Amino acid sequence: MSRNLVTAGVAAALFAGCSFEPEQPVLEHEPNAKAIAENVDLANSPTAQDQLAGALEMLFGTPEHPGYMRLESWIEEEYDPNQGSWNLSDEEFDALKASNRAAFAKQIAAIEAGDLDAVARPRYAPDLWRRYEALVAEAPDDLNATYADTEGTWRDELVYLFEGYYPSLTATAEFYRQQCNHCHGPSGGGDGSTAPYLNPRPRDYRPGIFKFTALANKARPRHGDLMRILEEGIYMTAMPSFRRFSDAQLHGLADYVELLAKRGETEILLALDYAADEGFGGLEKVQETYEFVLDRWEKAADNVIVYDGEVPAATPERLAAGQRLFLGAEGEGANCVSCHGPTGIGDGPSAREVDPETGLERYVKDEWGNEIRPRNLARGIYRFGRRPIDLYRRIYAGINGTPMPEHFGMQIIEADGSKRALDEDDIWNLVHYVRSLGERPLEVARHDTSGNEEHAEGH
Amino acid sequence: MSTLKTFLLRVAASLLFLAVPVLGVWTFVTAEANGWWFPLNVSSYGGEIDYLFDLILWMVAITFVLTEGALVWLVWRFSRPDSSRAVFSHGSHKLEMIWTAVPALLLVFIAFSQMEAWSKVKIAMPDGTRPDEPYTVEKPLAEVYASQFDWRFRYPDAEGNFEGADVVESAYDFYVPVNTKVLVRLRSRDVLHSFFIPQFRLKQDAVPGMEIPVWFKAEETGSYELICAELCGWGHYKMAGKIHVLPEDEYEAWLANARTALYSNGSED
Amino acid sequence: MSSSSLPTEPLGLAPSGTVHVSHDHHEIGFLKKYVFSTDHKMIGIQFLFTGLVTLLIGGLLAMGIRWQLAFPWTEMPVLGKLLFPETGGVATPEGYTMLFTMHGTVMVFFVIIPLLTGAFGNFLIPLQIGAPDMAFPRLNMLGYWWMWPGIILMFLAFGTEGGGPAAGWTAYPPLSTIESAAPGSLNGQTLWLLALTFSGVSSMMGAVNYVTTIVKMRAPGMTIMRMPLSIWGLLIAALLQLFALPVLTAASFMQIFDRVFDAGFFNAPDTLVNNMSPEVDLGTAAGGHPLLWQHLFWFYSHPAVYIMVLPAMGFVSDILATHARKPIFGYKPMVYSLAGIAGLGFIVWGHHMFMSGLNPKVSLVFMTATIMIALPSAVKVFNWLGTLWGARIQLTTPMLFAIGFVAMFIIGGLSGIWMASTPVDIYIHDTYIIVAHFHYVVFAGSVFAIFASIYHWFPKMFGRMMNDTLGKVHFFGTFVFTNGVFYMMHQLGLAGLMRRTADPYAYELYAHLQPLNQFISYCAFALLGWQVLFVFNLFHSMFFGKRVGRNPWRANSLEWSAPSPPGHGNFDHQLEVVRGAYEYGDPEAEEDHLPQAVRVS
The missing domain is CATH 2.60.40.420 (Cupredoxins -  blue copper proteins)
Structure with missing residues (x-):
């Protein structure tokens, strides 16, 4: 008797379980402790900190419902950054449609065959599924009927739903929690649970500084720069290529990272501006800061570094010129040697400094406060692209947030005493010389790495 | 224990052990339709590996059904209440010889039937670095x-x-x-x-x-x-x-x- | 006292309370009796309860794995809050690697081996060979207590920076040796290695004791070919430990040296892990090789698989014969096949390394040896079936579990042939079909045998019976859910699903396997939940079970001629063994069982 009861109980539990779908808890945004600590007034005022959090929620939403606050001018222009595809050009959108067709091939084939029961729920697109279910609920039996006031049929509309899918920020935030959160943290602070064990540490988006862009003038990254990181990964770091996910999902992630970065920047600026007597300066000031941050990102595209012409060949003359620049000390050359060392393995004297607190020598720190080692150029491993143009951009504009400076226009004195600024040709010479350092077989490179491997190296 | 209870226990136990080969085979038969099976092979040697898997599958499946079936039958047949004693047997030399020799032959057959495919996939390389088979020398792609x-x-x-x-x-x-x-x-x-x-x-x-x-x-x-x-x-x-x-x-x-x-x-x- | 003066009546009829239990009457203090006991029975029971507690912990870790596979990145009930507080109960990727690493380690080193050899080895060996105690009682006690630092270090590893070890229970370098390779390879891995060493030394002490006791302390007339198969299983397992454990101990020390002193035994030159190069940190090029660890580890751990199953086979043989009321079929082939499995077990370790970069020609040798290991296993199965033929099967709880063992071992044994076949292994290596295979052997095999043994020898341990009805309910549920969990894993493996993958459904190939994984997880939760019946039965019966006499199962082996529970020194009369352990149903005899030490006039 008791056995039957137990059996029935277990069976009931099993059936109940089958329809059961546990939720992922949503972690709230965390305040930027470092930025708050830097402003004594703010650090001493929990009320102000709450106000700051409230302002940020107003401007950027919560992790559960992220979204930009729409300015009045935007509403007039019917511009809405929360409609994901705002970033894409027509060509990009066509490419996205092609990628969606591949990603949802099974669903689209089922719809085209008229077999709606066979349309499987895609795993990472909850918003798409909701919209699809809502549409299907209204759909007539005959999918060839004309849809609303369009020219197409219901079938076309259902296919288009999949084809033109671009994830909402809310759906992406959920995706971010699954794939990115454990390193980059809920607010993009680079402080997830896995983060402490990684070298280099995951990027903290909040200062809005991104190392790897194709841009000069320390500009904020473009959507395409973030997409490239998602697609290619950052080689020999814990950031892998995420190309396994569809283009739509990556676009969504790039948008969400952008939102987190803008949110972080606004937070830092507001925290900086806070004063005990004036507060945050009122809603107007907050909105001004918001617009300032957004505007800075808008302008990114003006800064792309493109070399006008063919990439010059690596002639012996260029290599020799590159070597002179590489080895030349400050004022005489590009002074690469001071950090990267004479053989390029990253053992130059300026790479290290005395820690003012401990009095011990250590590698210099980057803007995020992590020790950073100059790249070992002899390994031939470049974190973000090994094309000559990638190195050209690194040398031309420097690496944001690190001691690697901008070299274009750097003043040097030639042997004959004449002054000049480094130009594009000089940078190509350096590129070719640097590439020649990494071209040696790995075995050779290995044997002269004496004591220089990347300890807390930057990228 | 009452007779009815004993009987029910016999039935339950026998059915339980019977479910093993029945559901076990059923799972494998329906596996492909459920998508619980090998993804489609597209390589030149994958077919040979699949063939060897199937070969072993058949031998294993027959052994599985026979032994589990025998177990079910033995449990059902010899658990019935009986006042007489069990067969007083300490074994059979002849049976031992049979059920050692037959599996031994089968196992040796299995072992030898695997070697060619393995040698093809892992030992002989197209560039002749493991020159067990004549291949044209090619560079790594x-x-x-x-x-x-x-x-x-x-x-x-x-x-x-x-x-x-x-x-x-x-x-x-x-x-x-x-x-x-x-x-x-x-x-x-x-x-x-x-x-x-x-x-x-x-x-x-x-x-x-x-x-x-x-x-x-x-x-x-x-x-x-x-x-x-x-x-x-x-x-x-x-x-x-x-x-x-x-x-x-x-x-x-x-x-x-x-x-x-x-x-x-x-x-x- | 000569044996002929003993009554020929079954001793089980005499209530244990009336029997003169102990040779000496001095009072033993609580601490000496229950904690620092040198009595093999108490040590066996200590191992039993320790093993059951660690089994529960290992089982809970398995539930964590199952939760993640059924519902990746969602809030894990109960365990999640405990293990992953900072993420609100969601498993972290490094936490998931820790879960399966610890599950495997705990189950192998702190559950199965202590339960089979520690608990039943200790309890049964002196009783079944007619000895008053182990040859080295103090060493025996030390062996038990030596396991505790292991357990403590293992669970301390959870709390270290970076969490528990996360390189799998196989701890393959360089993941395990280079600190920056994984969070769990910070101090967690060192603690893990130390724990393994402690547990190994504990097993070694046990093994020395078992072999010595079995060789030197058998009762008069107990020739080796009259020993119950349990003793054979334990003896051969102990010999395996004696030969194989030193290799593991040496290997763990080498890995500790790698980790603590950068010895570089297992690190290849020019590895750049997490932007820390061990070679450069060392200042010298490492001259080691990652495959060396795999050879050393599997040279122990493959025989360890047999350490985890040979005693189980022995217990099951005893239980089958007793409850079938029939002599074991082919005693000698049973003994030879145990020895055959053990012997072959030493030359098959390479089958874990078919895909590792091992010389593929050598793989062929390992493949042949591995396939041949199916032969003695098949002989054992046939002999078990032979035992049931013509028997008078009593469907008691231990018998059901023992038959369940045979049914499950057939599955585990047969699926092994695919793994042994090198070409097929190319596809199935490290997939879930491997997981299914070894769980059929170790869980559905060894754990079933452990349950059977607990139900069977419980009356001898505590002088009371376990509740049979509850036991049967426990059996039926356990059997059903076990198959629900592990049989379906074959299917996952055939579909190509990899082990140790925290979120398999991001792969297109695996996306459709989530419902199947959810089914498996439901079965797993039910399987663990079902064990409440067992735990209740165990503790309830310890205090309120029906009292029994010496021989409730009317069995032949010597332990049943001792009082239940046996007192200090085990036997209250002189034993002289006159026959083998399996004389059930002799048509000439008055009773259908003939105890080993009872002479029939």
Whole structure:
């Protein structure tokens, strides 16, 4: 008797379980402790900190419902950054449609065959599924009927739903929690649970500084720069290529990272501006800061570094010129040697400094406060692209947030005493010389790495 | 215990043990329809591996049904209440001889039937580095570098060198020509990884410090997932790649294009 | 006292309370009796309860794995809050690697081996061979207590920076040796290695004791070919430990040296892990090789698989014969096949390394040896079936579990042939079919045998019976859910699903396997929940079970001629063994069982 009861109980539990779908808890945004600590007034005022959090929620939403606050001018222009595809050009959108067709091939084939029961729920697109279910609920039996006031049929509309899918920020935030959160943290602070064990540490988006862009003038990254990181990964770091996910999902992630970065920047600026007597300066000031941050990102595209012409060949003359620049000390050359060392393995004297607190020598720190080692150029491993143009951009504009400076226009004195600024040709010479350092077989490179491997190296 | 209870217990126990072969076989019979079966093979030697799997499956299935069936029958037949004593037998030399010799022969047969396929996949290499079979000597198509948690595919420059400025490197996507014996050098930069392409029936660990030759010949164009099959750290599950099998001319075009793109001036970025 | 003066009546009729239990009457203090006991029975019971507690912990870790596979990245009930507080109960990727690493380690080193050899080895060996105690009682006690530092270090590893070890229970370098390779390879891995060493030394002490006791302390007339198969299983397992454990101990020390002193035994030159190069940190090029560890580890751990199953086979043989009321079929082939499995077990370790970069020609040798290991296993199965033929099967709880063992071992044994076949292994290596295979052997095999043994020898341990009805309910549920969990894993493996993958459904190939994984997880939760019946039965019966006499099962082996529970020194009369352990149903005899030490006039 008791056995039957137990059996029935277990069976009931099993059936109940089958329809059961546990939720992922949503972690709230965390305040930027470092930025708050830097402003004594703010650090001493929990009320102000709450106000700051409230302002940020107003401007950027919560992790559960992220979204930009729409300015009045935007509403007039019917511009809405929360409609994901705002970033894409027509060509990009066509490419996205092609990628969606591949990603949802099974669903689209089922719809085209008229077999709606066979349309499987895609795993990472909850918003798409909701919209699809809502549409299907209204759909007539005959999918060839004309849809609303369009020219197409219901079938076309259902296919288009999949084809033109671009994830909402809310759906992406959920995706971010699954794939990115454990390193980059809920607010993009680079402080997830896995983060402490990684070298280099995951990027903290909040200062809005991104190392790897194709841009000069320390500009904020473009959507395409973030997409490239998602697609290619950052080689020999814990950031892998995420190309396994569809283009739509990556676009969504790039948008969400952008939102987190803008949110972080606004937070830092507001925290900086806070004063005990004036507060945050009122809603107007907050909105001004918001617009300032957004505007800075808008302008990114003006800064792309493109070399006008063919990439010059690596002639012996260029290599020799590159070597002179590489080895030349400050004022005489590009002074690469001071950090990267004479053989390029990253053992130059300026790479290290005395820690003012401990009095011990250590590698210099980057803007995020992590020790950073100059790249070992002899390994031939470049974190973000090994094309000559990638190195050209690194040398031309420097690496944001690190001691690697901008070299274009750097003043040097030639042997004959004449002054000049480094130009594009000089940078190509350096590129070719640097590439020649990494071209040696790995075995050779290995044997002269004496004591220089990347300890807390930057990228 | 009452007679009824004893009877019910016998029935329940026998049915329970009977469910093992019945449901066991049923699961395998319906597996393919449920998608719980091998993904479609597209490599030249995958068919042989599938054949060997099926061969063993049949031998195993017959043994499984016979032994489990015998067990069920024995449990049912000899658990009935009986006042007489059990058969007083300490064994049978003859039976022991039979059930040692027959499985032994079968097992030796199984062992020998596996060797050819193994030698073809893992021992003989297209470049003759393991020259057990006459192959035309070919250069490796690419160097596959595994690292935490990324695959990098390095294609040699036009002269076939893997060191040099013109090496083409690809992250995640691995392009290979169809119907060609492709030899790759498998290497790891940090910890153990494993190069696993289910549809090719191919798996090989990547070991730091070793350079392991791996070959395959994909017979159908398409894109196939590359999976890391050896625990490589917390991001093991993120370590994915994709193999794109292209027609010969498309592959050549891709490679040529990739070599050109290496010297891009950045205008398309 | 000569044996002929003993009554020929079954001793089980005499209530244990009336029997003169102990040779000496001095009072033993609580601490000496229950904690620092040198009595093999108490040590056996200590191992039993320790093993059951660690089994529960290992089981809970398995539930964590199952939760993640059924519902990746969602809030894990109960365990999640405990293990992953900072993420609100969601498993972290490094936490998931820790879960399966610890599950495997705990189950192998702190559950199965202590339960089979520690608990039943200790309890049964002196009783079944007619000895008053182990040859080295103090060493025996030390062996038990030596396991505790292991357990403590293992669970301390959870709390270290970076969490528990996360390189799998196989701890393959360089993941395990290079600190920056994984969070768990910070101090967690060192603690893990130390724990393993402690547990190994504990097993070694046990093994020395078992072999010595079995060789030197058998009762008069107990020739080796009259020993119950349990003793044979334990003896051969102990010999395996004696030969194989030193290799593991040496290997763990080498890995500790790698980790603590950068010895570089297992690190290849030019590895760049997490941007820390061990070679450069060392200042010298490492001259080691990652495959060396795999050879050393599997040279122990493959025989360890047999350490985990040979005693189980012995217990099951005893239980089958007793409850079938029939002599074991083919006693000698049973003994030879145990020895055959053990012997072959030493030359098959390479089958774990078919895909590792091992010389593929050598793989062929390992393949042949591995396939041949199916032969003695098949002989054992046939002999078990032979035992049931013509028997008078009593469907008691231990018998059901023992038959369940045979049914499950057939599955585990047969699926092994695929793994042994090198070409097929290319596809199935490290997939879930491997997981299914070894769980059929170790869980559905060894754990079933452990349950059977607990039900069977419980009356001898505590002088009371376990509740049979509850036991049967426990059996039926356990059997059903076990198959629900592990049989379906074959299917996952055939579809190509990899082990140790925290979120398999991001792969297109695996996306459709989530419902199947959810089914498996439901079965797993039910399987663990079902064990409440067992735990209740165990503790309830310890205090309120029906009292029994010496021989409730009317069995032949010597332990049943001792009082239940046996007192200090085990036997209250002189034993002289006159026959083998399996004389059930002799048509000439008055009773259908003939105890080993009872002479029939």
